[in-house]
Amino acid sequence: MSKLVVFSFLGGDLNQGFPVVTAQLWCQNQFVPVKLTGSLPPAPELSELYRRWQLLYAAVHQRLDRNNQRIKVHSQDITNISVNDFDEVCQQLQANINAWLKFESFQNIERQLRTLLSRHDEIRVIIETNIVLLHRLPWHLWNFFEDYPKAELALSNHEYESPQLLQKSPTGKVKILAILGNRVGIDIEKDAYLLQGLTDAKTTFLIEPTRQTLDEYLWNQDWDILFFAGHSNSLADGEIGEICINQTESLTISQLKNGLKAAIRRGLKLAIFNSCDGIGLGRNLADLNIPQMIVMREGVPDLIAQEFLKNFLTAFADSKPFYLAVREARERLQGLENEFPCASWLPVICQNPTTVPTTWQELRGNFDNTKFVGKISTKGKIATSKSKFWNVLLSTFLVAVSTVGLRYLGVFEKIELQTFDRMLRLGLKEDPDPRLIIVEITEKDIQSRQDMTKGLKSISDSTLAKLLNKLQKYQPRVVGLDIYRDFADPPNKSNLIQLPTELNKENVVVVCKSRDSKYDLQGVKPPKDVPVERQGFTDAIKDPDGIVRRQILMMAQEPSSTCTTPYSLSLQLITRYLSYENIKPKFNEDYVQFGSKVFKRLKPSRSGAYQQGVDLGGNQILVNYRNTDYQRVSLDDVLSNKFDRKSFKDKVVIVGVTANTVSDTWSTPYSTAQQDYQEISGVFIQAQMVSQVLSAVLDQRPILWVLPYWGDILWICGWSVAGSLIIWWVRSLLDKRCAIFVTVVILYGVCAIALLKQGLWLPFIPSAFAVVAGGVVIIFIPSRRQLSTTLQSLVE
The missing domain is CATH 3.30.420 (Nucleotidyltransferase; domain 5)
Structure with missing residues (x-):
């Protein structure tokens, strides 16, 4: 390790x-x-x-x-x-x-x-x-x-920064700029010979260059290694490094500062100063944040400089880690210490701590992991790279297809729905819808009025008649009665206000419940003599986890059903309210339209997370719950005049029961977020359904919608490919893991923003699964190949 x-x-x-x-x-x-x-x-x-x-x-x-x-x-x-x-x-x-x-x-x-x-x-x-x-x-x-x-x-040094490197295209060759400086009295021909012998390197030699020539080469080309051989010194007690580039010019690092910084930015990873007294050079060049250097601590004899260079290049090019290659080459100098005392003391590394030491393979472009055994053609390396790329695409395609198949089988449905709820709850708390008010019949209202009734009723017909009569005096646009009245109470002619009279007002909508040959053989019939045009069904649909996320706008009734209206209570109330705004509906088998707003139905079997075993019959849409409460007033307060009389004018008034003894409660996406799991009364569900359509038409609030089936497939496959390519592109195992995590986080953010801002429910869970699975495959396959190769080499 x-x-x-x-x-x-x-x-x-x-x-x-x-x-x-x-x-x-x-x-x-x-x-x-x-x-x-x-x-x-x-x-x-x-x-x-x-x-x-x-x-x-x-x-x-x-x-x-x-x-x-x-x-x-x-x-x-x-x-x-x-x-x-x-x-x-x-x-x-x-x-x-x-x-x-x-x-x-x-x-x-x-x-x-x-x-x-x-x-x-x-x-x-x-x-x-x-x-x-x-x-x-x-x-x-x-x-x-x-x-x-x-x-x-x-x-x-104490001060350093991470070098800012530009991305460059790999060439399969280590690009070396070799400066052969002032050679008076020393032999540097052997250094040049050793560099020329590197078959996977392209070495450019500058022999006793001028300052201008050296500067141009540093600025205008990309280099992996900078090499210097010749005379050098450390001045000012080691604070300043100086190299003799020819017999008349000596330059400090500061005099080459701009050119060296440009070379480092363009990818220079290693500098080797195979010259005397290089501590000053190392200290000065470290200030430019070069990743690593090799310098000589003191004056160095020719033979020692040459032997170190030979042994280091042999070990480093043979895939040995940089530090171990330097140690090996340094320690091998000990055999020469009879003639050259302390030779093994001289070579030393200068390192930028923010960088990881480079390898010969990385300098070549990381084309393969084979040992340095000779010249490999660039064409073969590019073919290998392309082969790996196509392997990544193939594995990504298989992961994406498998993910789509699992989704089609409904594997992700439950967790997709739960994630939808969490994203929906990320929305900010909204103001109450000013167009709605609820008249709730509480437990207190029921207990305080024990009138004689026929059948199971929360309040008597006479009390309901008084309520409706009073509401009409305050000019609501429409009144929705979310209370079943399939049986009339015994007539009481002494009452001046009769329920049939109040129910026949043009702005009153009554409810019934559809007969279902599978779940509800009876259904609930509407009040007698109320025309079908003012009837609305209240059938609610739960998802497999018991939560209401959809509403039915329209559906065809069974021929034997006593509830014959094709329209829901919420749609009846919406249509009548918007008629005052001169907005007329357009009904179609696949959508309902109000003005420019189109509410498209969920397609049977394959809409969003709903893939298998969910009834999407009729014209169903998703409910965009408003994170708020609704204005409400109790039955007793209305009959006792304890309310603001202007609160009903031009509004949708929905009358419903909220008493605990009446089993009309439902779970919503917000129920699970409560500290104590809470369900809400059906009348509030009706209010949410009415409010979401009115807000979309009149306030431009987002309508919840899903991509077509092929759109979901493209989205999942797109993220699978993009995520896999990013993970394949990064190098280290840690970086690959981080790439998987970051990609999933970004994906979640995109999906949440799309839902909250545009109402688009994107398939996050299948896409995240494809990204993670694709990443694991990309990480696992090379590891498996490497293990196989290692085991094979051990056997051999």
Whole structure:
């Protein structure tokens, strides 16, 4: 498993100590790191030791190789030393570094890290500091790196940002810009030879270029790797890096800043400075947020530079992770330390902590996962990429077809309906519809009036007659009587107000219930002598989960039914109210139209979530519930004149029973959202049905509708393809999982907005299922192939 440990040295130096040292451990696919805090004491002797080591290093190399033009010894530096003296300083430096890091507070960090790390982990250790001397210290001598053979060190400044990279098309070649600078006294021909030997790379050589030429190449082309060989220095105690691009020009990183930033933005991932004293170069280039670099800590002999480059390129191009390739190439230099002491101390990585180290395959364009074994034609790679693309499309098609099939069988129906309810409840609370008022017959009204009645009635005919007579005085446009009156009470001639007289008023609509040979053999007949033109049926339809989401506007009655009207109570009330607005209805088998508003019926068997086993007979539409209560007044208040007399004028008045003893309650999409599950009385359902049509016609409130069957299929398939391609396009497993999650969230948002703003009920659940299933298939198939290949290689 790949892990990253970042040590930050804050607020101190080697003379004062570091009061705060933090260590952050990041594991693969981990969003939040483990953070540990400690401190380190002053260690001024390290400064002196390193300074002495640095002087002796230069002197020893000058003594062993007097022709070495890379490593300079200044006249004021000591030169009369032996190799044994140098070895002793090396041992002291190593001992002092480990002794310093054994300070108890820092040891607490190390002990906790060791409990979280394994010897088999690939560990990237980054030292984050702005102090030059800390960057120069040979941290690889810390005993920690002995215990973890797959750990390697990198350096970083405190300040960094994630580089902003432009997307570029893969070419199958690693594009290398190789700058061969001032070569006086040094051999860099071997470097060029090694770069030319990379068969999957395209190397452009600039031999002792001018500043203008170098700048143009940085600006005008895309590069994956920047390579420099020649003379270089770190100036101002390591704060400034300088490269000698030819025999007369030396440039600092700041003098190439704009060109380098452009190259990084266009995809430059790695810089290799196979030249002397590169700490300043690494620090300066890190300020430009290049992902990673390799520099030499001190002066480097020709042979060491060449051997490191050869071994690194061999390991890196052979698919070895970047850090492990550097460690292997660095440690192989130890075999040359008889002639070149401390050669394995020199190479060091500089890393931007926000980036993941690149691989050779990524630099080539990630065309395949095979080892670097030779030249593979671009044509073959493009064919492989196209093959993978078509495999993705095929798997996506199969997932989409399977999803549509499952939906047709009704597998998603219940959860689709529940999701529809949740989306509907996301709407804002609305004002009450000012066109409606409900006269409710409460339990108190029933108990206070125990008149003699015939049959099961909430109130007597005489009380109902008084109510209707009183309502007419306040000029309602239409009165809907949501109370059955299939049997008349015994006549009482002493009453001046008779119910038949009140029921025959032109603006009164009465109700009946259809006879159904399957569910209701009796039905409920309308009051006697009321013409069919003022009758409306009150048949309600529940979904399989018991919730009312649909209303029937019209339906044909069975020939034997005592309720013969083809129109519902709600449609009768709507039609009469809108007639005052000079809006006439148009009735059709597939729709009802008022003005420009068309209410299309749900098609039998395949409309939205309703796929199997749901009766969509008659002219049914979805109910767009208004998240509000309705203006209401009780029977007693009307008869006792305890109400605003203007509240009935020009309104739809619906009379119905809300008493608990009358079993006329229904569940709505809002019932399940109540803390205690609550059903509402049928009269309120009727009010919702009337209100939704009037609001759509007069207030432009959305009408709920669904796509045609083929439209749903295209929507599901479209999201399946789009989601699968996005998931296929991203690289890492974590990114693929995030892509699935984000795609489903976006899909939910689109569906919710479409429902609330346009009234369009889109198939969210099947589409989300197709996205997730397609993503799992895309993730699973490569993993299965990789596992198969691994097992096959183990067998072989």
